[in-house]
Amino acid sequence: MTALVLALLVPWVAGGLLVALDGRRAAVAWAGVAVLAADLVALAVLAARVLPDGQVTVATGGWPAGVGIVLRADALGVTFAILSVLVLLASAAAACARPRERTFPGLVVLLAAGLDGIFLTGDVFNFYVFFELAMTASYVLTASGGTRRQMRAALVFAAVNLLGSFIFLLSIAGTYRTTGSLAMADVAARAADVEPNAALLTATGFFVAFAVKVGIFPFHFWLPTVYAGARPAVAAILSGAVANIGSYGLLRFGAGIFPEQLALGAPVLIVLGAASIVYGAVLAISRGDAAEMLAYSAIGQVGYVLVALGVGGPVGLAAAVLYSIVNALNKTVLFLGVGLRGALVAASFAVGALSVAGVPPAAGFIGKLALFRTGVAAGSWALVLLFVLGSALSLVYLFQVYQRDFWRGDRSGSPSPLPLRALTAGAALVVLVLGLWPQPLLAAGDAASAALTGGWG
Template identity: 75%
Template sequence: MLSTALVLPWAWGALLVAFDGRRPVIAWLAVATLAANLAMLVVLTVDVLRNGSQQIVTGGWPAGVGIVLRADTLGVTFALLSVLVLLAAAAAEAIIGVRERTLPGLVLLLAGGLTGLFLTADVFNFYVFFELAMTASYALTTYGGQRRQLRAALVFTAVNLLGSFIFLLSVAGTYRVTGTLAMADVAERIVDVSANAAMLVAVGFFIAFSVKLGLFPFHFWLPTVYAGTRPAVAAILSGAVANIGAYGLLRFGAGIFPDELRRGATVLVLLGAASIIYGAVLAVSRGDAAEMLAYSAIGQVGYVLVAVGVGGPVGLAAAVLYSVVNSLNKTLLFLASGLRGALVAGTFAVGALSVAGVPPAAGFVGKLEMFRTAIAAGSPALVLLLVIGSALSLVYLFQVYQHRFWHTAPSGAGPISPLPLRALTAGLALLVLAVGLWPEPLLTLSGSAAQALLTRRSG
């Protein structure tokens, strides 16, 4: 199952990219492949939760020669989440009609890259899958072919190539100081490396992942890209590709460089707090939904960084849970932002309530875990920060909601969106509500993911 979950999207992606994706049969075949991949990951996740982590070497090669795949709770959580986002975005484009021939194949190749990235146990293979996923993302950003999409693609490619170069330097530094690239071996040997060398390598990884997340002060590219791309692509970038950054901070920070994470914890919390306030304040000043969501994304990932900085079982579990909730929220809001109709207004409201942390949406559970993290850290300042961030989120989201859905017949509003597309966003809204009303599975998954990091580190 572990190998098949990786091979399936790669094989079909390589095949479908050669066909005309504008044909409905090709688009829906890609959707079906993503659905099958999602089902496999669900089975794999259940198996990991019941029986523990799984590890194989592809092709029957010995370890150190073949690609080592390892499925633990953290990896399968992010793989499952990312494929779910890609499935929703691909279905949305298939409903309205794909505009470019390569889109279905590229989405599948992106799914393969992300799945491999989350399930590999080797730093170099992580980089390989990282680059494969980013290459597909660069091409997807041009989707639409208009000037704003091409400008967004140019900015996204230039900035993320720089981040990839920094990441490659850190990979080389890791091998130089430890003599290995297997994640488990690096985690064991890094404790014997000089503090300055280990911190330098860790900072390089942190910068690379922060660029992917769009954290302050590495955020400068994000508003142009998220606001310039089509809604489905923005949902993919914010809900799936950005997971590389969140996963990387957890896997490399808490799993491989725990001592360096502990030394830099105060800096991480301060940068996270700056992202929360900066993103929220800039989002309040934006009337356009796409721009507001772009700046909101900067603020929301700040919560993840704060939780990672606090660390421990509570902080790491909160970081995993908030990453999942934030990904679902952004996917729902970006897909709903370009639609019209009463049903869309309701789904957008659910997403807005979730981002603000209002029950019964999933965001309420995420904010509760963040408050638990702040209390565990014994920091009243963090509690106040969470209250202010949530209040500002409610202001800017319902400011846009009022502008888009309360005003009667705004000029250029366009016709009501197709019912299947509105039903898709409503299904995502129901999922967000379901997670909020029955949070136990997600709490169990995030707690198990945090424990997997701590157990592997201590082992």
């Protein structure tokens, strides 16, 4: 219980303090990194308790259930919360480059607080509150740098995600109107008794809100502008950590709260996921800039998660969780390396590229293997061929960028600062280690799947 409270309280309080300080000072920037590291330790302690025992639930303030704020940590939430390590890596990269905005370190810590709250709450409305905290910090971070391109990216990001937030809020209202509760456990228990059309409409609203957040085709139109326009460290945070809100939301609200509606919409999810895979890969091949290529690649990669979610069942849900983790790691490695020079960066980019394409020994191979199992379990060789096609196209567009940037000398010249290269290499090393020792990934996927299918008890 203490670890659960600390995981939320530490970044919340520290973020408020750091925002008031001058983040352009090295000491303040590294203090933000230290806070994120402490938060990661609390999450690791929480994970060590949750994974064996199943879940930890706390009603804050001593209020009775249904009145107080309910914090709930299960295998799915803890797995996604642990990915805050990606925010830590990106924050360290920004500290090495010396932030040019005084509020940058504090905003990153507040963003981490919002993400922790999203993944560790048991209440739909509190999910929305933490969601807005994370989104507000993301808007400001996207504009960091102050260039015209970054301001445009922030404006697009804010406008589109405010629309998603509005749809999400309407769905919350519909949930309370039909079930009489906002506690996730109660909503899940009562959803089966709700009038079918009302339940389907509410579930569709949640799907659209999260589809906008994660950038699934055809809700993707904002994503290339934002990811390509943001600074590399910010793009790594947005694509590697913030985008997980969409993946987590689809899993939690789909398989966890509205499983019947998810089953009804499964063919639509598979079609949209397949379209995202092909569309994102084809557009990525046509891009010459590394950041733009990665932005369109992100559209395609999330399609795999959607297809696995549409297939469903223990195998499909485990694959969706596992690939969400691998995809977040891959995007962080690749976005952190954007614009950097040196042989270490080239090697790190190669690891990330191989992982995206699903080539061993990178962790992406484990993710693609889980997807292939999903296709076989569904009895659909068309899905297996789709995954093969998507992997082949991924290898093509990533090899194009690697050839242009590192073989032809577009990133020639003096190597980038060693700390930045070392951080990128460290993230790539994690991808390699998880590919060579996949047990933690497989265990996380299975435990999260069991948390979704095992009920709320």
